[in-house]
Amino acid sequence: MKIAVYPGSFDPITNGHLDILKRALAVFDKVIVLVAYNKDKKCVFSVNERIEMIKDAVKELKNVEVDSTDGLTLAYAKKAKACCLVRGLRAVTDFEYEFKMAEANHYIDKSIEEVFFMSNSEYSFISSSMVNELHLSGVKIDSLVPASVIKAYKNK
Numbered sequence: 172m173k174i175a176v177y178p179g180s181f182d183p184i185t186n187g188h189l190d191i192l193k194r195a196l197a198v199f200d201k202v203i204v205l206v207a208y209n210k211d212k213k214c215v216f217s218v219n220e221r222i223e224m225i226k227d228a229v230k231e232l233k234n235v236e237v238d239s240t241d242g243l244t245l246a247y248a249k250k251a252k253a254c255c256l257v258r259g260l261r262a263v264t265d266f267e268y269e270f271k272m273a274e275a276n277h278y279i280d281k282s283i284e285e286v287f288f289m290s291n292s293e294y295s296f297i298s299s300s301m302v303n304e305l306h307l308s309g310v311k312i313d314s315l316v317p318a319s320v321i322k323a324y325k326n327k
């Protein structure tokens with residue numbers, strides 16, 4: 172059974188993340204969406220809020236689990252018996268960040284591969300921080316995020 176972990180801040184999950192998840196599900200038997208801690212980000216939503224939004228957004232999908240960790244992503248992946256980490260690449264500008272992170276992960280443990288999926292060009296400009304900024308400026312973001320995220324903004 173090929174298990175992959177898809178880690179990220181998911182603050183909040185976007186349609187771009189869902190696109191990457193669906194691509195990963197076509198390749199792996201199970202994908203665990205992992206809300207992990209990014210020391211460089213100040214998040215808008217709590218870990219629990221992010222987990223709830225993701226759970227609702229993936230409820231129609233099979234072979235998906237949602238979890239969180241406040242430790243190392245690789246330690247979680249190892250415990251979950253995952254063979255790979257999944258990340259999305261939107262544009263060449265993502266490469267340097269992803270390259271550094273993959274190298275750091277490889278330094279921690281060489282036995283877990285990092286697999287990158289290219290996002291659909293329709294989603295290539297979407298990021299969680301852009302979604303937060305657009306929402307804060309009063310721009311409609313319905314086509315960029317799942318319904319659970321719109322609901323969560325309303326409850327904030």
Ligand code: PNS
Nearest residue numbers: 178179180181207208209243244272275
């Ligand atoms: O969506 P993001 O913020 O780009 O995701 C980055 C994330 C959370 C996957 C990364 O920062 C991470 O893996 N954090 C957990 C701590 C860790 O494992 N650090 C070592 C790898 S840099």
